[in-house]
Amino acid sequence: MWWLVGYVGCSTTPRNAKVYTSGKxxxxxxxxxxxxxxxxxxxxxxxxxxxxSAS
Ligand SMILES: [Cu+2]
Known part of the structure; x- marks a missing residue:
């Protein structure tokens, strides 16, 4: 599960992860x-x- 690996390891891959920059x-x-x-x-x-975790 890339997102957990990325989360634990602070990896910004995959490159298609959305980046939010507005601050709001x-x-x-x-x-x-x-x-x-x-x-x-x-x-x-x-x-x-x-x-x-959303349900
Ligand atoms: Cu920061």
Whole structure:
């Protein structure tokens, strides 16, 4: 499951992952696990990431 590997390892692959940059984006969650990481250097490794389980 690439998204879990990417989340745990702070990988920004696959390249088709959507990037949000406005600072006020609204995101409709999908059912199941929604993973978000910050792609700025060293941010994700410092803990700037979140996972949301939607039912
Ligand atoms: Cu960040």
């Amino acid at each position: 984006d609204q995101i409709r969650l999908v059912k199941g696990l929604n993973s978000f990481i910050c792609s700025l250097p060293s941010h994700c490794g410092a803990g700037m990431k979140i996972q949301i």
